[in-house]
Amino acid sequence: MLDAPALPQIRFARAKKARRAQKSGEPPPAAATVETPGRISPGLRLVLASVAVVLLFFGQRLQNPQPWSYDEYYHLGLAREMLSSGLRMETFR
Numbered sequence: 001m002l003d004a005p006a007l008p009q010i011r012f013a014r015a016k017k018a019r020r021a022q023k024s025g026e027p028p029p030a031a032a033t034v035e036t037p038g039r040i041s042p043g044l045r046l047v048l049a050s051v052a053v054v055l056l057f058f059g060q061r062l063q064n065p066q067p068w069s070y071d072e073y074y075h076l077g078l079a080r081e082m083l084s085s086g087l088r089m090e091t092f093r
Contacts, residue, residue, distance in 0.1 A: 040048075
C-alpha cells in the first residue's frame with residue numbers, strides 16, 4: 001500500500017512539541033514558527049482557470065484547423081447562414 005505523506009505528520013509533531021514545551025515552561029522551538037505561503041485568491045483562480053480553458057480550445061483549433069466531422073460542417077454552415085441573414089432562422093432555403 002502507499003504510505004501517507006509525511007508533511008501532516010511533521011505538522012502534528014511540531015504542534016505536539018509546542019504543547020509539551022508550553023506545559024513544561026520552556027520556550028517553543030524556532031521550527032514551530034514556520035510561515036505558510038500566501039494563497040491565491042478565488043477571483044484570481046477563476047481568471048486563471050478561464051484563461052487555461054480558452055488556451056486549451058485555441059490549442060485544439062490550432063492542431064486541427066479544418067472541421068473533422070459532418071456535425072461540425074453543419075454547425076459551421078448554420079453559423080454562416082445566421083451571420084449573413086440575421087440571428088433568427090425560419091427555414092433553410
